[in-house]
Amino acid sequence: MASLIHCPHCGVRPKEEFSIRGDASLVRPDPEASDEAWNDYVHIRSNPRGRYREHWQHGAGCRRWLVVERDTFTHEVFSVTDAAIVKREGSR
Amino acid sequence: MTAYRLASGGLTDRSAPLDFRFDGRNLTGFSGDTLASALLANDQLLVGRSFKYHRPRGIVTAGPSEPNALVTIGKGADSDPNTKATVAELYSGLDARSQNRFPSLKYDIGALNGLLSPFLGAGFYYKTFMWPAAFWEKVYEPIIRKAAGLGRAVLERDPQAYEKCWAHCDLLVVGSGPTGLMAALTAGRAGLRVILADEDFRLGGSLLGETARIGDASAQDFAERGLAELRSLPNVTMMPRTTVFGWYDDNVFGAVERMQKHVALPQAKLPVERLWRIIAKRALLATGAEERPLVFGGNDKPGVMMAGAMRTYANRFGVAAGKSVAIFSNGSAGYRTAADLAAHGVDIAAIIDSRADGSDRAPDGVRVIRSASVIDTKGRQRVAGVVVERSGFEQTIACDAIGMSGGWNPIIHLACQRGAKAVWSEDLKTFLAPDVGNGLVVAGAAAGRYTLAGCLKDGAEKAAALVADLGFSAVSHTAPAVEGEIDPSFTALWYSPGAKAKAFVDFQNDVHVKDIGLALREGFGHVEHAKRYTTNGMATDQGKLSGINATGLLAAMQGISPADVGTTTFRPFYTPVAFGALAGTSRDEHAAPVRKSPLHGWAQRHGAVFVDSGLWFRPAYFSRGGEKTWRESTDREVRNVRENAGLCDVSTLGKIEIFGPDAAEFLNRLYCNPFLKLPVGKARYGLMLREDGMVYDDGTTSRLSHEHFVMTTTTALASGVMSHMEYCAQVHWPDLKVRFCSSTDQWAQMAIAGPKARLILQALVEDDISDAAFPFLAAGAVTLKGGLKARLFRISFSGELAYELAVPAGLGEAVADAIMEEGRAHGICAYGLEALNVLRIEKGHVTHAEFDGRVTPDDAGFGRMVSAQKPDFIGKRLSTRYGLTAADRMQMVGLKPVETDQHIRAGAHLLREGAKPSTLNDQGYVSSACFSPTLGHDIALAFLKSGRERYGERVVVWDKLAGAETVAEICNPVFVDPGNTKLNS
């Protein structure tokens, strides 16, 4: 029926405004990285029950990619952060 | 012997009689009646037949848990099957029919099932119809389907309108009885945005049938005052006729408002039902409690009713369920009904109390039989007496209705819909709502506080706590005193022993005590298994009455606590919701938005036949007088483009403006081919890969200035590519200085293709567009004569000399008209998607028919485009893995039938001549095929193992779907102008 995501740029929005791309903990490997690293990045996904970080795009809103940390079982959302901020902070 | 309208009393408007029909009989009720109360007032006790045994059934409840009184209301396309008469608001002209009977309610052939009932126990269908397997589909199921079933689904299109709405509030109060009313008043006075929703057409809940006095007023006056105050508060929204059916993530509630279900002729401008999604900061569940039926022999006979329902019918509707009523009770509530009925002048035949030591007071002169059990009921189609056993002695007491009261179940469905399990209370002998946090609070009878005073107090107090929780300050208010009420305590009784007839647990699905026992004996004792095995709780009422007794019986039979049995899973919807309401306005042209090109009107004027292309409407072909098939039009358009010129609308291609000092670097990483050195004023074909090395999308990107590019994408993936680029820019490389936005809708873009394209276009364009000044792949701003700024690209999908001209969308039609006018002398025609497709197949150009996610650049013949020099681009790393570089990969080739009158269709598979069709022998597949007007026979693009080495060989095109096998020759996929002389002319 509905669930809500609090976009850091737009406020509370229904999930219909978003599209989900999956695991946000994956970082694109260096082009020279090993076959295993690339295989993991492109093909291997876990499907955990519980806390999970996902990429959601606010496609009908600000069009930003967001990192949504939520519980896959209860859909409790713990945090929503702009993906670029997550990336910049991660690379520091 | 008969149910009847009391001489006075109740809240119906006796000055407003309403005519209605039931099974063809003309009857009369009053404004304020439900269909059920009006039927009772007309002594129509028998309202339906049960599901399995077709037993006669009567009205049991006065609310949404009703298992029996399901009727079809309305006619034809407008009819609603399985409508509960107990909640259907009576209106003038209401036309209701009973269900699940043939030929009539009174004489029903299916009742024979009742005679066969020894064979129809739980699991009967599963066991009996197992063998032989083939019989299930052909013999058993059709028979069962015919005999079973309640109302019939309507096959005609629903003529009514529905819609959906969003709502927001600080506090949603579900239920407007004493608890909800006090909660709404407390929150409303404190200034919260409050929504008060109640499924009933009249707000007030149990107060409407209450005889106790509150403060100085009757319960009804108290409710009226409270509701009047709420109506005066601008921050409070009252929603009668609104069932809150579901609780979803993030405190979103689903509700359905029946706006015009109570009128004979709905207004066209209003929906009949409105589906609400209510975003509530907090919610308070004041849904009350359901009276528990008692499981005793013959308890399904018409005339057996919930005692509380009898009270509601008498007090609220002014209707007596019988002239002489027996009460069977395990607690005080039965006495309360007896007292209220007696006050209305109804004879109480006896109170049968399962307890030994009840201290409740019966009305004067009423006989009370304690420590007693009801073991059977007398009468055929309605109750004529009750058979009571006490200490081994049986007696029959004459009566025409039996009120049963088995205790109370808080209505906690919403609180349990998100996975938390109901919690058994040994004190209250019932399941209570789990603690689900502060988003949803349960109060009043729904929280096990059954007294009126307790409800008023609990509603006010819990709402005050929520008010404070949300940072408002509550206006203090003391709950008024209640006079003349009883505490409806009870002693659990799961089964009244000694039954001499079937003792039903689930009335609607005909599950009786023995079925539950059978399930347990056969290993289906888990509450969820027992439900499926017996079908208890699987009917349209979803076990609202039967669930608790099934749990109690399963526990009692095993000698364990109901806590260890638990409940079945609560899921939305609380009561059934029409598909129409769930769809809202999203049907027909509103099901998905149609996107229209800025050249839509132009195409229409030229006779376009449109086709859906994603959300877009695009011209498939332009039909001219005398052309009978799409092929005739398409062939003409193709020939004309090759010989003269054509104009095609390509506005739907995605267009993305890309800016910034790192724009070129960004593109270089997106595409597999290099873009850093693309000169200003040039377009380049680009291939985007997925990270796994397969082709994602293609298109041209042009450099308009050093830091400004404009990209085109395919129509199909325009939004996908945009999103992909945003992902790359924001997630992978946020430090690149690049900005981009879509300009798809800003431009009307048209391809002008054919040997005469330049001639036509030059007449309109100020700038020199000769081959020398504007060669193949030139791109940039031009000015049309008259001063209009436009963009021109020398690119070609057809293989002809071609341009794409982009003008501001609003001017698209005018410019297209000018081109057609200018081109008339040169034989220009409009061409559509079909011709575009033929032209590109002839030229060996690819689309998403080829790029289907399994194709690498090399497979499609673009191997040399992929940059080996670039350090990185999306898809680079996995492009070089073994599977993607294997020598026997399927490569794109052309195919032409050896017998030129034979056909090739897309989707066909390729086999070596003489090979049997099998996965092992599969050599490839046809991705695109068409009739080539230029060559005069079918041609195709196909992917074939090691295809490029096999030009000149023959393969069999095996088309199982069309039942055809065609021998074809493998050839270069560029059928027309392989030397590109036309392109560069």
Place this chain on the structure above:
Amino acid sequence: MSRTYISRHPLDDLLPLEPGIRAVDHLDIPRSSAIVSVMAMDGEEASVTAGLAASGVVSIRFTGPGELLAVSQSETPESLHRNLSLLLAETAYIVDQSDGRVVFRLSGPNVRRLLAKGIATDLHPAMFEIGASSNVLCGHISVNLARTGENEFELIVMRSFAVALFDDLKVMGREFDLSAGFSVRV
């Protein structure tokens, strides 16, 4: 041969050119507006917004971080694009969207209720104030929504969706007898 090209509005075939009777709840559609996408360069987000606000000639519609639509009813598309390109030459990229976007203006006592049929955002004046704007989903269609008054909202939609949104708004407004027409030219 010199030509003059006449611009068409996507609703030209659906609305009378001259305004008809206005109901209390009304959908007003300007036949043309000057609209540009403004994309701030890195680090220039605040200065772009400030610069635009100071210019006083445009309404600003938030679309995303560092990105907005600038709308003007007085400028032509060409002049708006030219002026903002000059004003923001060092701080933002400007893309003309005047033909790519269509403006819908809703006004009247029931427009909040009307919009609640398509938009999930809380439009209570305390939650979505006058001057607020944001991209939202209206039914199936993404629009930029702005509150221009207590009971006045402006929706900016992509041109290709204009007819679909118009059809949707008519259905949403049926209950309120919503009237619709092109703006009276000033």
